[in-house]
Amino acid sequence: xxxxxxxxxxxxxxxxxxxxxxxxxxxxxxxxxxxxxxxxxxxxxxxxxxxxxxxxxxxxxxxxxxxxxxxxxxxxxxxxxxxxxxxxxxxxxxxxxxxxxxxxxxxxxxxxxxxxxxxxxxxxxxxxxxxxxxxxxxxxxxxxxxxxxxxxxxxxxxxxxxxxxxxxxxxxxxxxxxxxxxxxxxxxxxxxxxxxxxxxxxxxxxxxxxxxxxxxxxxxxxxxxxxxxxxxxxxxxxxxxxxxxxxxxxxxxxxxxxxxxxx
Amino acid sequence: xxxxxxxxxxxxxxxxxxxxxxxxxxxxxxxxxxxxxxxxxxxxxxxxxxxxxxxxxxxxxxxxxxxxxxxxxxxxxxxxxxxxxxxxxxxxxxxxxxxxxxxxxxxxxxxxxxxxxxxxxxxxxxxxxxxxxxxxxxxxxxxxxxxxxxxxxxxxxxxxxxxxxxxxxxxxxxxxxxxxxxxxxxxxxxxxxxxxxxxxxxxxxxxxxxxxxxxxxxxxxxxxxxxxxxxxxxxxxxxxxxxxxxxxxxxxxxxxxxxxxxxxxxxxxxxxxxxxxxxxxxxxxxxxxxxxxxxxxxxxxxxxxxxxxxxxxxxxxxxxxxxxxxxxxxxxxxxxxxxxxxxxxxxxxxx
Ligand SMILES: Nc1ncnc2c1ncn2[C@@H]1O[C@H](COP(=O)(O)OP(=O)(O)OP(=O)(O)O)[C@@H](O)[C@H]1O
Ligand SMILES: [Mg+2]
Numbered sequence: 112x113x114x115x116x117x118x119x120x121x122x123x124x125x126x127x128x129x130x131x132x133x134x135x136x137x138x139x140x141x142x143x144x145x146x147x148x149x150x151x152x153x154x155x156x157x158x159x160x161x162x163x164x165x166x167x168x169x170x171x172x173x174x175x176x177x178x179x180x181x182x183x184x185x186x187x188x189x190x191x192x193x194x195x196x197x198x199x200x201x202x203x204x205x206x207x208x209x210x211x212x213x214x215x216x217x218x219x220x221x222x223x224x225x226x227x228x229x230x231x232x233x234x235x236x237x238x239x240x241x242x243x244x245x246x247x248x249x250x251x252x253x254x255x256x257x258x259x260x261x262x263x264x265x266x267x268x269x270x271x272x273x274x275x276x277x278x279x280x281x282x283x284x285x286x287x288x289x290x291x292x293x294x295x296x297x298x299x300x301x302x303x304x305x306x307x308x309x310x311x312x313x314x315x316x317x318x319x320x321x322x323x324x325x326x327x328x329x330x331x332x333x334x335x336x337x338x339x340x341x342x343x344x345x346x347x348x349x350x351x352x353x354x355x356x357x358x359x360x361x362x363x364x365x366x367x368x369x370x371x372x373x374x
Numbered sequence: 375x376x377x378x379x380x381x382x383x384x385x386x387x388x389x390x391x392x393x394x395x396x397x398x399x400x401x402x403x404x405x406x407x408x409x410x411x412x413x414x415x416x417x418x419x420x421x422x423x424x425x426x427x428x429x430x431x432x433x434x435x436x437x438x439x440x441x442x443x444x445x446x447x448x449x450x451x452x453x454x455x456x457x458x459x460x461x462x463x464x465x466x467x468x469x470x471x472x473x474x475x476x477x478x479x480x481x482x483x484x485x486x487x488x489x490x491x492x493x494x495x496x497x498x499x500x501x502x503x504x505x506x507x508x509x510x511x512x513x514x515x516x517x518x519x520x521x522x523x524x525x526x527x528x529x530x531x532x533x534x535x536x537x538x539x540x541x542x543x544x545x546x547x548x549x550x551x552x553x554x555x556x557x558x559x560x561x562x563x564x565x566x567x568x569x570x571x572x573x574x575x576x577x578x579x580x581x582x583x584x585x586x587x588x589x590x591x592x593x594x595x596x597x598x599x600x601x602x603x604x605x606x607x608x609x610x611x612x613x614x615x616x617x618x619x620x621x622x623x624x625x626x627x628x629x630x631x632x633x634x635x636x637x638x639x640x641x642x643x644x645x646x647x648x649x650x651x652x653x654x655x656x657x658x659x660x661x662x663x664x665x666x667x668x669x670x671x672x673x674x675x676x677x678x679x680x681x682x683x684x685x686x687x688x689x690x691x692x693x694x695x696x697x698x699x700x701x702x703x704x705x706x707x708x709x710x711x712x713x714x715x716x717x718x719x720x721x722x723x724x725x
Contacts, residue, residue: 188612189614191612202606204604205604205607207725209599217608217611219611227593228596
């Protein structure tokens with residue numbers, strides 16, 4: 112395995128139950144350094160649950176989380192962020208009554224030695240970040256209330272927050288839903304930029320053509336279990352992947368023999 | 375715009391001034407948007423005062439009239455400004471009156487043992503923090519609704535104090551006039567006006583500013599707001615939601631302890647177990663008149679301060695203004711309802 116392919120995050124045999132519902136029944140997923148991993152699956156398959164486990168939000172009932180070679184326990188949202196994993200959650204995890212800048216620095220406030228917030232510094236940083244992202248509409252500024260923003264703009268805030276720290280791994284749970292075509296292209300450019308800087312992306316999306324465009328590898332889960340995975344090169348094209356997803360939905364099993372170089 | 379050439383000066387100036395005007399408007403507009411609730415609370419106070427003053431100008435324009443007001447209002451200020459943190463975090467604390475009583479008892483117990491007043495005061499603050507920690511831990515880690523838990527704890531702590539006190543009061547007349555006592559609750563006259571400023575009013579002002587900075591500019595206060603706005607978001611972003619919630623109860627405990635120690639000194643070093651009881655509804659009313667909404671996530675310290683002044687002014691002021699005593703509750707209710715309507719104009723909850 113070359114340095115490029117080294118695993119940066121490994122989830123091993125993750126089981127997560129909510130009451131009687133077993134959302135994840137022993138999923139093992141490896142994320143390699145520098146790749147864009149497309150995480151696919153039907154509604155309710157368990158993608159967000161897996162992502163929240165990776166982000167430290169859910170404590171798995173069974174299984175291990177290994178980041179940069181070390182098994183992590185206890186694994187909390189703070190531990191995940193400290194380990195260099197930033198997540199754009201499906202629900203965006205925003206505080207709607209507060210400003211863009213307060214949201215961007217939520218849990219990561221820039222403070223002085225006694226914990227007083229460096230207000231101007233945070234505003235400057237937020238301004239810089241928003242300009243970088245192309246988030247420069249005249250009608251809002253870093254002090255605008257998030258609850259007054261449109262759905263797409265809120266997504267922009269969540270994405271900006273994830274990009275702020277130059278984290279090693281950026282996890283995006285359906286970042287392009289509710290985005291216009293141009294905004295979606297923008298998100299793709301961020302993903303490419305993150306990848307170009309040698310960092311890693313986990314990307315969840317329902318539009319398979321979108322995910323196809325940017326991912327290097329695909330990991331598909333079905334009702335809490337791994338269905339199949341494969342490099343982009345193992346598929347003949349997006350339609351091949353879609354065909355397999357259809358098979359999975361209809362028969363509960365995809366024909367992995369059609370994968371090129373299938374092991 | 376400033377380095378426009380003379381030839382183009384006129385139109386440029388016109389544009390510049392238009393831009394400046396727009397900026398100015400938006401500045402004031404933004405100021406109101408941001409502080410509307412505190413401003414409403416201030417207006418409510420001014421209005422209540424104006425109604426009283428019109429009815430009895432001689433009394434209400436005489437500085438001496440406010441001696442009693444300034445003497446009694448600090449207790450409500452200490453309690454209300456700290457309750458902002460509790461309500462904004464999405465919790466409720468109904469146990470603070472019992473902590474006021476218990477802390478006053480601890481303070482007096484120490485003073486009777488001849489511990490210097492200031493040292494006894496500091497120990498009492500520690501006691502308040504500890505009891506707040508206990509209340510917070512029960513609410514947060516026991517996963518009990520804070521309304522129910524603190525309601526029960528209020529009776530429990532008050533009952534415990536009553537049992538320990540066995541109906542006795544504690545007094546320490548010797549400690550009256552000592553250095554610590556004078557520093558905490560002594561009085562001084564403001565420029566020969568006859569207006570006596572009590573030191574605990576000055577401390578209450580300082581406490582309000584401290585709360586304001588903590589609430590608005592400290593990591594703790596900002597996190598309290600975020601937890602109250604959307605606790606799941608806060609958790610997902612790595613904020614230790616439980617710790618913030620417990621912290622809020624500790625803070626409330628400290629404020630209640632300050633109030634307890636101040637109240638016994640206001641009563642010339644006499645303590646009776648129920649000394650905090652009267653403040654439960656007063657402080658909550660002050661908080662909501664002050665413009666902190668019930669739903670959590672946002673609130674205003676200065677609004678709470680004005681709210682405390684308003685609810686203290688109403689009962690005494692109504693009598694002074696010539697309203698018969700039985701008007702008091704009616705006026706009280708009227709002011710609460712009217713300010714709620716005014717706050718409604720400053721915006722509903724943003725989601
Ligand atoms: N907090 C929870 N409590 C109870 N059940 C949950 C919880 N979170 C997820 N589930 C259940 O776990 C299963 C997987 O949900 P999850 O959100 O991970 O799906 P998903 O793949 O992200 O779906 P979608 O594409 O619709 O976002 C679902 O059946 C869901 O109802
Ligand atoms: Mg999901």
